[in-house]
Amino acid sequence: MSDQTEAIAPNGDVVPFGTPGSEGPIELHNELPIGEKYDIALSISCPVLASQYFEACVAHTMKTRGKTRKEAEAMERTTIAFVASSRGGQVLEKAKKLYGSEV
Numbered sequence: 001m002s003d004q005t006e007a008i009a010p011n012g013d014v015v016p017f018g019t020p021g022s023e024g025p026i027e028l029h030n031e032l033p034i035g036e037k038y039d040i041a042l043s044i045s046c047p048v049l050a051s052q053y054f055e056a057c058v059a060h061t062m063k064t065r066g067k068t069r070k071e072a073e074a075m076e077r078t079t080i081a082f083v084a085s086s087r088g089g090q091v092l093e094k095a096k097k098l099y100g101s102e103v
Contacts (some may be wrong), residue, residue, distance in 0.1 A: 026052055026053060026055070026056035027056060027059070027060075028056050028057065028059075028060040030060075030063070030064055032060070037057065037060070038079065038080060038083040040053065041053060041054070041057065041080050041083075041095075041099070042080070042083065042084055042087065042091055042094075042095060044098065045094065045098075047098060050098035050099060054076065054098075054099055057072075057076045057080075058072045058073050058076055059072075061075055061076060076099075077099055077100055077101045078101070080095050080099050080101045081095060081096070081099075081101035084096075084101065
């Protein structure tokens, strides 16, 4: 995961993801590399942060790929599950619990 992964805090400040002040709505930058996007998703173990990050991923996919919310949610769950499955059973099980992801 890169040190340059940033989120926009509710007050508009740009902060590294996961730092105090980045709670609440998270906005992913359009330039975020796809691998890094899912590395972050799979590094999260807190259900609250996972929910916030999933919402950010859905919004990012809607914005950058022109998908509906339903399509974006399905794409994100599928992609998270695909990436998680390549990293082993424990990672996949964690992804299923946090994101409702199925392969």
